[in-house]
Amino acid sequence: MKDAAPQTIHLKDYTPFGYRIDSVELTFKLHPTATRVISKIAFAPNPAASDTRFFLHGEELELISAAIDGAPVTPRKVEGGIEADVPDAPFVWEAEVEISPETNTALEGLYMSNGMYSTQCEAEGFRKITFYPDRPDVMAVFTVRIEGDQPVLLSNGNPVERGDGVAVWHDPWPKPSYLFALVAGELINHPDSFTTKSGKEVELNIWVRPGDEDKCAFGMEALKKSMKWDEDTYGREYDLDIFNIVAVDDFNMGAMENKGLNIFNSSCVLASKETSTDANFERIEGIIAHEYFHNWTGNRITCRDWFQLCLKEGLTVYRDQMFSGDMRSHAVKRIEEVMILRARQFREDNGPLAHPVRPESFVEINNFYTATVYEKGAEIIGMLRRLIGDEAYRKGCDLYFDRHDGEAVTIEDWLASFEEVTGRDLAQFKQWYSQAGTPRLKMSEAWDDGTLTLSFTQTTPPTPGQTAKNPQVIPIAVGLIGPNGDEVVPTTVLEMTEAEQSFTFEGLGARPVASVLRDFSAPVILEREIDDATRAFLLAHDTDPFQTWEMGRMLAKDTLIAMIVRDAAPAPAYLDAIRAVLTDETQDPAFRALVFGLPSQDDLAQTLFDAGITPDPQKIYDARESLRHTVARHLSDALPTLFRPTEPGTFTPDAEGSGRRSLSLAALSYLALLDGGAAATSLFAQADNMTEQAGALQALLSAGLGTNELQTFETQWKDDRLVLDKWFTMQVASAAPEKAAEVAEALSHHPAFTNKNPNRFRAVFGALSANHAGFHHDSGRAYKLLADQLIRLDSLNPQITARMSGAFETWKRYDADRQGMIRTELERILATPNLSRDTTEMVSRILSA
Ligand code: BES
Ligand code: ZN
Numbered sequence: 001m002k003d004a005a006p007q008t009i010h011l012k013d014y015t016p017f018g019y020r021i022d023s024v025e026l027t028f029k030l031h032p033t034a035t036r037v038i039s040k041i042a043f044a045p046n047p048a049a050s051d052t053r054f055f056l057h058g059e060e061l062e063l064i065s066a067a068i069d070g071a072p073v074t075p076r077k078v079e080g081g082i083e084a085d086v087p088d089a090p091f092v093w094e095a096e097v098e099i100s101p102e103t104n105t106a107l108e109g110l111y112m113s114n115g116m117y118s119t120q121c122e123a124e125g126f127r128k129i130t131f132y133p134d135r136p137d138v139m140a141v142f143t144v145r146i147e148g149d150q151p152v153l154l155s156n157g158n159p160v161e162r163g164d165g166v167a168v169w170h171d172p173w174p175k176p177s178y179l180f181a182l183v184a185g186e187l188i189n190h191p192d193s194f195t196t197k198s199g200k201e202v203e204l205n206i207w208v209r210p211g212d213e214d215k216c217a218f219g220m221e222a223l224k225k226s227m228k229w230d231e232d233t234y235g236r237e238y239d240l241d242i243f244n245i246v247a248v249d250d251f252n253m254g255a256m257e258n259k260g261l262n263i264f265n266s267s268c269v270l271a272s273k274e275t276s277t278d279a280n281f282e283r284i285e286g287i288i289a290h291e292y293f294h295n296w297t298g299n300r301i302t303c304r305d306w307f308q309l310c311l312k313e314g315l316t317v318y319r320d321q322m323f324s325g326d327m328r329s330h331a332v333k334r335i336e337e338v339m340i341l342r343a344r345q346f347r348e349d350n351g352p353l354a355h356p357v358r359p360e361s362f363v364e365i366n367n368f369y370t371a372t373v374y375e376k377g378a379e380i381i382g383m384l385r386r387l388i389g390d391e392a393y394r395k396g397c398d399l400y401f402d403r404h405d406g407e408a409v410t411i412e413d414w415l416a417s418f419e420e421v422t423g424r425d426l427a428q429f430k431q432w433y434s435q436a437g438t439p440r441l442k443m444s445e446a447w448d449d450g451t452l453t454l455s456f457t458q459t460t461p462p463t464p465g466q467t468a469k470n471p472q473v474i475p476i477a478v479g480l481i482g483p484n485g486d487e488v489v490p491t492t493v494l495e496m497t498e499a500e501q502s503f504t505f506e507g508l509g510a511r512p513v514a515s516v517l518r519d520f521s522a523p524v525i526l527e528r529e530i531d532d533a534t535r536a537f538l539l540a541h542d543t544d545p546f547q548t549w550e551m552g553r554m555l556a557k558d559t560l561i562a563m564i565v566r567d568a569a570p571a572p573a574y575l576d577a578i579r580a581v582l583t584d585e586t587q588d589p590a591f592r593a594l595v596f597g598l599p600s601q602d603d604l605a606q607t608l609f610d611a612g613i614t615p616d617p618q619k620i621y622d623a624r625e626s627l628r629h630t631v632a633r634h635l636s637d638a639l640p641t642l643f644r645p646t647e648p649g650t651f652t653p654d655a656e657g658s659g660r661r662s663l664s665l666a667a668l669s670y671l672a673l674l675d676g677g678a679a680a681t682s683l684f685a686q687a688d689n690m691t692e693q694a695g696a697l698q699a700l701l702s703a704g705l706g707t708n709e710l711q712t713f714e715t716q717w718k719d720d721r722l723v724l725d726k727w728f729t730m731q732v733a734s735a736a737p738e739k740a741a742e743v744a745e746a747l748s749h750h751p752a753f754t755n756k757n758p759n760r761f762r763a764v765f766g767a768l769s770a771n772h773a774g775f776h777h778d779s780g781r782a783y784k785l786l787a788d789q790l791i792r793l794d795s796l797n798p799q800i801t802a803r804m805s806g807a808f809e810t811w812k813r814y815d816a817d818r819q820g821m822i823r824t825e826l827e828r829i830l831a832t833p834n835l836s837r838d839t840t841e842m843v844s845r846i847l848s849a
Pocket of ligand 1: 122253254255256257286287290291294313317366374
């Protein structure tokens with residue numbers, strides 16, 4: 001049933017539920033189109049609540065029967081669920097409902113994927129399984145009985161009974177309904193075990209479809225490392241006898257932290273060197289850690305309501321980032337994080353979808369699992385830690401875990417733990433959660449006889465619904481480098497709290513160069529007058545790897561902007577700096593590869609727009625291509641030495657190997673512009689790993705070559721869904737601007753294309769919207785194609801449709817013609833009969849800009 005008029009939910013309207021739950025017993029009788037779910041729930045009045053309305057959420061459920069304390073009742077149907085009259089004393093609610101997993105294409109609730117049953121309940125999917133107070137502040141102990149002829153039947157918690165066609169699971173830890181999970185199917189496990197620091201043995205399993213069992217070992221290692229890391233770093237141990245991970249092919253997100261039963265998009269857990277790239281391995285390690293870490297940050301302590309989402313997501317992203325840094329390289333990881341933050345969160349924060357890390361209202365909560373909640377949410381934790389120090393951070397976390405274990409809490413509760421251990425007032429800091437928009441930090445410098453003064457002003461531009469902005473607390477990490485290249489003042493964190501503020505460094509011998517916002521100490525845009533010579537100096541001498549990379553990136557950006565707006569030639573300062581870094585064998589190859597990377601077209605478009613210039617996507621594309629050719633020629637002597645394929649049989653998916661390959665493949669993509677594709681063609685033929693096979697193909701495609709290799713790749717991998725996704729993506733991503741829509745459209749008619757699998761849909765249409773010049777080609781063909789596809793997808797899978805409509809969020813950057821074409825498409829989407837609440841909200845917000 002569709003909502004008549006979608007309601008807006010407000011943070012300020014929060015009230016506790018009128019009843020607590022003492023126990024939940026669920027029985028599932030599995031059937032593809034007629035699964036029966038029988039629930040028995042012990043409720044008791046909640047003395048802390050004033051609202052005693054007994055309302056249970058329920059969507060797309062067929063009610064078979066209901067009873068209270070054994071007496072049949074007929075609940076009243078109301079918007080989004082049912083209501084009933086209940087005693088003013090503890091009572092037992094029983095209900096039986098019927099649902100149809102096979103026809104559930106939204107992939108929310110209980111659904112079928114490749115013959116197996118699986119669930120996805122966060123955020124509000126449990127209401128599609130049975131009638132229940134489907135809100136995170138209602139926590140309960142669940143016992144689940146599954147009846148089905150599948151050989152493997154899984155749910156949360158510990159197994160208590162296993163018989164022919166039946167399994168019973170009991171989860172002793174109270175949890176909200178969004179953490180419920182059930183899996184049933186023909187699955188094979190990759191088993192292992194882990195002994196916790198207090199000596200408890202935990203059974204570990206990764207469950208996959210037959211045929212995928214050789215792709216579990218890497219994920220299992222990542223899981224064990226995560227368990228150990230959380231013990232060592234946060235003192236947090238695992239708390240059940242068993243931990244299961246299941247790989248599912250059709251999944252909207254990357255993965256889900258259901259208690260004791262994490263469910264993963266198969267692309268985020270299955271790994272082998274033949275089928276996974278280094279980037280895949282890194283992602284898999286990080287996401288396994290992320291979902292595991294939720295066991296404490298999200299599950300044992302959860303969110304009072306969905307406005308507090310960053311409480312679990314921002315914090316858990318921060319934790320997985322630190323884990324990945326410890327496993328690999330903090331320097332490289334930080335640069336990658338900043339690239340993602342700018343590409344996704346700054347983009348969001350500077351457009352019509354900007355919202356605070358803790359939003360004040362929403363129509364559909366699924367639309368708020370955003371870069372802002374996740375990435376900016378993680379940055380806030382990093383800033384807090386910078387401000388209070390490592391020791392106080394750990395103490396505050398310990399207090400938070402102790403005090404709130406088993407509770408559903410708020411950002412206020414989180415901050416109060418840190419106020420208590422530090423004695424600090426975090427009231428101003430808290431604005432990071434409520435104020436949307438990216439602060440602009442302007443800096444100027446003055447030198448006076450041994451004293452350096454750094455003066456800053458901060459302003460945050462208006463965002464939808466928030467015009468006036470207050471000054472924020474900004475930790476600015478600064479170091480000073482003397483003229484001879486030595487660091488004269490090591491990293492110091494300046495704490496800016498005012499709109500304008502100055503900081504002085506005294507007793508300096510000669511005028512130093514300031515390295516500002518080291519390690520990207522705050523999610524702000526730093527505007528600083530700085531000449532090429534100073535940048536080159538910092539690039540050569542700064543001890544902070546983020547700053548070094550940043551200086552190289554700024555040189556590249558300025559060069560490109562000058563090429564775009566003034567038809568300038570590529571700046572020699574940039575070319576020389578690049579050569580120096582690339583050929584410096586003392587530096588980490590992964591870092592050198594990052595310095596080698598050019599800013600994205602989308603990044604350049606935003607930079608131009610910010611400077612008051614309407615970006616021309618074709619011009620941006622041409623300038624970037626022209627710079628690629630210039631760099632290739634300029635480095636032609638160095639490229640052959642930088643290109644170093646992995647010796648066959650020696651591949652390891654660690655940071656070291658991956659760093660070497662990323663530098664080697666970056667060199668290869670330039671080499672392909674000079675040697676007619678010879679080196680890439682031979683690597684493609686010889687590579688024994690996907691990183692280099694795909695990297696070689698990518699290098700050929702971006703040089704306008706590789707037609708035969710594309711064919712070979714398809715033939716070789718046509719039966720591997722995950723690798724075939726790469727084949728789809730690469731073609732769209734590397735298509736020339738005038739060809740991109742045509743290529744994507746043709747691929748959407750390929751027999752292996754389906755819009756029922758989110759990975760496949762994203763492989764083609766996610767790639768189309770990421771092909772900047774192709775998506776914004778002045779024919780408008782890509783806009784129309786994407787809109788057609790979204791309209792078709794919406795009735796099947798509203799979540800993916802809504803998420804992908806974000807492709808249009810930057811529309812106000814472009815010229816009137818493009819804006820007109822995009823408006824037409826957005827209005828066409830919005831006019832679709834029965835458009836989902838998810839997509840309606842997103843498209844309306846984008847249009848309201
Ligand atoms: N809890 C989320 C999964 C989720 C997101 C469920 C949205 C329902 C709606 C999970 O912990 C998560 O955040 N997954 C991320 C990956 C992570 C490494 C940031 C994802 O799925 O992309
Ligand atoms: Zn998460």
